[in-house]
Amino acid sequence: MPVLEVKNIKKSFGKTDVLKGISFSLEKGEVLSIIGSSGSGKTTLLRCLNFLETADEGTICVNGKEIFDSVSHKNLTENEIRDNRLHFGLVFQSFNLFPQYSVLKNITLAPTLLKRGTPEEIEEEAKGLIERVGLSDKTENYPCQLSGGQQQRVAIARALALKPDILCFDEPTSALDPELTGEVLRVVRDLANENRTMIVVTHEMEFAKSVSDKVIFMADGVIEEYGTPQEVFLNPKSPKTRSFLKKDIETNAE
């Protein structure tokens, strides 16, 4: 049984159709990369999965349980929506750490408020996560004292603290200086090696190629191409994919 099944997600803003019927599924432990040019709907898709946008049509199932159905969604209570969205974790492009809290508190805040354990357990676990993203010496620092790459690693630890079934990344390195992207991608790669189920929206083609099990190429609100990295990157069927990848290679060559 797939861990995630997305069926026919549609979303429009005013008269603009951003998503025109997106369907895909994801097995446990798989890493899915979503690539495509700006405005193709990648981020909107991710936001629909995390309920930051409400899809106009479609269904989302996690572990066989329907957690979103455009027809019945508005009948759900806020509590039910909150429970449903906790199947997903999201790492933002702009980190969005809480500036007034230390690294440790950023990570423990949500588990504490959601009563996910005793304060000692939560802190213990948070410290473990901080160590995993390689920031043990920054536990008591504040976000403004960290580099962008360090902030993003804290944001990853923060998302992991709630143990989501599926961890989503929305262009996690786009706001970073080139020399800082490596440290963040390394953390994401480690997570992939631990068989975590992840969806990564990214512009880092080399990274998508090497880390993913499946790749989706989106164009104009539809899935233009779907397959393994070999299929999508080395042997693309769609002319749109070919021209996108060609442009990418040219940009990188410059």
Added chain:
Amino acid sequence: MSFQQVTLSLAAGFLENCRLFFETLLFSIPLGLIISFGSMSKFKPLSYLVKVFVWCIRGTPLMLQLFVVFYVPGLVFGVPMRDRMMAALIAFVINYSCYFSEIFRGGIESIPKGQYEAGQVLGLTKSQIFFKIILLQVTKRIVPPMSNEIITLVKDTSLARVIAVGEILLAAERFAGKGIIWPLFYTGAYFLIFCGGLTLLFGFIEKKLSYFKA
């Protein structure tokens, strides 16, 4: 009239100013927060109504509002306002909560959407997001405009003199009536010292909150 007598008599008056000041703050800060939520409400008729109210209060002199609160109940409803201090307090609370509400609104709306979204994806409730994430960031941002407004309030309390609240300027005027003019100027010292203390306090708060950037 000795210097000491004048000092004590003015101090008694200034105590009334202080009472009005603290009580106004006590009520107008929470009320201002409620008004700011009203003006940001997605329910358009409510936000429209609140905005018109804020416009009326900010668009008319506080002195006029003092007269209205003090005289209108007696003239229109036949129940005269007996407690002058109470009338002053009501007028001040309404007036200042409207000004505060606009400062709060500006502060709340200036917090990036990403902070709310980060709270949402972490499964927090709306009130947890507001009280645990947003509020302190708003507080940091509004300290400078609030300190401005609160220092203005200190001096505005002397406007209560127009409905004969026994505040410091009224006390000084009594001396002036007897031909002693200097106590009137001496009142300035009270305001200066009080505002000096407040300035130090706000500087301290600003420093306390300088450990993070928001």
